[in-house]
Amino acid sequence: MTEIPEHLLKRAQAAREKAAGESASADAGPSDSRIPDHLLERSKAARGGDAGGAVAVADKASAVVASTPSAGVPVGAGPGGHTQRLLTVVKSGSIQESKAAPVDKVHTWPHLLAVEFVASLALTAFIFVFSWVVNAPLMHAADFNKTPNPSKAPWYFLGLQELLTMFHPMIAGVTLPGVGVLALMMAPYVDRNPSNKPEDRKFMTSMMTMFLMFWAVLVIIGSFFRGPGFNFTFPWRDGIFFEL
Amino acid sequence: MAKVLDNPRPTAKERAAKIGGQVTGSQIWNSIFRPGSIFRKGYTDSPRNRSYVIMNSVLYHLHPVKVKRHAVKVSYTLCLGGLSFFIFILLTVTGIFLMFFYRPTGANAWQDIQTLQTSVTFGLLVRNMHRWGAHLMVLSVFLHMARVFYHGAYKAPREFNWVIGCVLLLLTLLLSFTGYLLPWDQLALWAVTVGTNMMGYTPVFGSQVRFVLLGGVEIGSETLLRWYVLHVIMLPFVIIIFMAIHFWRVRKDGGISGPL
Missing domain, CATH: 1.20.5 (Single alpha-helices involved in coiled-coils or other helix-helix interfaces)
Structure with a gap:
């Protein structure tokens, strides 16, 4: 989610290239550790003392201070004129790792x-x-004594009305649509496949297509292929019995 | 004469600029428009001002300041979710207009629609827009659902928002269905008769469900009033709550899904 500005990305890229160039030249040496050899030796020597690390280091430090008054080097400098001591080396990867990939926004x-x-x-x-x-259609005022033939529900319920011709009303009007809605709501919990790539989801895609086509075909039949008495007709033969 | 030249009368343009400055510098103006508003200091195209446009508008700040580049491609969303919401607003506006001319009683309802169509300025047009908009909203919500499914956008972390979306689809159908009865013509009466007969077959308490929905054992004036209240107040109230959760979750779940 985090967006990394372009100039920082460029700078990081440049630094990475520089580091890669340097390590390539350094790799000629025997060790691939980035710690200079003389420092490794020094820390080994410091650890080598039997009297325990802290004391050994303290001894060493005082020895160093005592033994190095050579020309041009400040008092207190170590062997080779170093004025600093390496305490630890933290490899760059462990503290600079960026977990968020940049997002194009x-x-x-x-x-x-x-x-x-x-x-x-x-x-x-x-x-x-x-x-x-x-x-918009406006027919004659509602009249309880005149039932139009056919009587049709609104178009989005005509699939259910179509089912009514095939099943018991409880199955067609309540059970099947109930199961359909429940299946739809459960889809994300049933579908365990994490991918959203179409090529990985052929099964779910085909299931949904069948589900949608099932209702679409029922609605189209109920809308255009049902005439008086809700009997099957052809719209091109008997006309359309459908109002929106 | 020299005095006149030193202090020439301000031109109309200068006077307008001065008044404009006084208005935009006033406390009233500055209390209306928040700091950073483009109405305080004008708009020049800069990343900061682009952000302010979103942050300083109650409507636009449904959106984040920035969105994924692929999310603004029309070919990905086809604008279906946004357009569903827009149709809802359109239906609210046209519906409020219709409410001024409609009484939900068996004796008046049909006559009111008839009068609206023949005697009210733009009455027929607004009623048509409300009717066709309603059908279009059912269609666009349905297509939005299909789009989301085919993009796999219902997967984690968006599972619950999919469930909310299913509820919104059902509420849309109910809103459309309750509105279907209101013209109180033959089409409305018998379509609703067919629809509510189906609900009577709900297991265990079918007849009670039907009685509550119809306000009696048969469709009548009570049904009309009941469905009118459902249509103009209760269902819109509920659907707005669910829409708020839906939009909020879109952002909390990391914005729009994808890219594929």
């Missing part, structure tokens, strides 16, 4: 808001023009 304004604005404008225009041209 853009500003919401204008990149997303412009798209949303155009989409909503286009949709409004579509609904507006469509509503101008096509009127």
Whole structure:
């Protein structure tokens, strides 16, 4: 999620290349450790004393201080003129590891808001023009004594009404849609496959397609292929018995 | 004469600029627009100002300041979720307009719609927009669900948001279905008769469910009032709560899914 600025990425890349070049030249030496040999020797010598690390180091330090008044070197410097002592070496990988991969992001304004604005404008225009041209149905006032033939539910329930012709109402009207909705809600808990790549999900994709097609076909049959008495008809032969 | 030249009368442009400065510098103006608002110091295109546009708008800050580059591709989302929300707003606006001219009683409902269509300025147009918008919302919510499924966007950590989405789909269907009865014409009455007969077959307490929904044993004026209240207040109230959770979880779960 973290976004690493480009200039820092470039700088890190440059540093990595430089380090790679240096280690390539240093690799000619016998050891591939980055700690200089004389420092390793010194720490070995310090550890070598039987009297225990701290005392040995203290002794060594005082010895060093006592024994090095050579020309041009400040008092207190170690062998070879070093004024510092290596305490420990922390390899770079252990403290600089960045766990978050950089994510390619853009500003919401204008990149997303412009798209949303155009989409909503286009949709409004579509609904507006469509509503101008096509009127919503308004039939005769409700009359309990006149049952229209056929009587159809709204289109999104016509799949269920179609099922009613095949099964007992409890199965068609309650059990099957209930199971369908439950299966839909359970999908993320049933589908254990973590990938979202289409090529890894052929099974779930085909299951969902069958599920959607099942309802789509039922709705289309219920909408266009059912006439008076909810009997099967062909729309091109008997006309369409369908209102939105 | 020299005095006039030293102090020429300010031109209209200068006066307008002065008044503009007084207005935008006033306490009232500055209390309305938050620090960093583009209405305080204008807009020049910079990363900081692009962020301020989002942060200083109650509507836009549904969005994060930055989104993944692939998420703004129309070919990924087809805008379906956002458009569903937009249609909901459109339906709310047109629906409020319709409420001014409608009485949910068996004696008045159909006549009110008839009057709305024939005697109210833009009444027919607004009713058409409400009707077609409702069908379009069912369609777009359904397509949004299919899109999310085919992108595998319901997987961890977004499982629960998928469940919320399923609830939103059901609520959308219920909103559409309750609105279907309100014109109180033959189409509405018998479509709802067919629909509610099915609910009567709910196991164990089928007849009770049907009685509660119809406000009686048969569809009548009580049903109309009941479904009107459901349609204009209760279901919108519930769906807004679920939408809020849905949008909030989209961001909490790491923004839009993908890329594939």
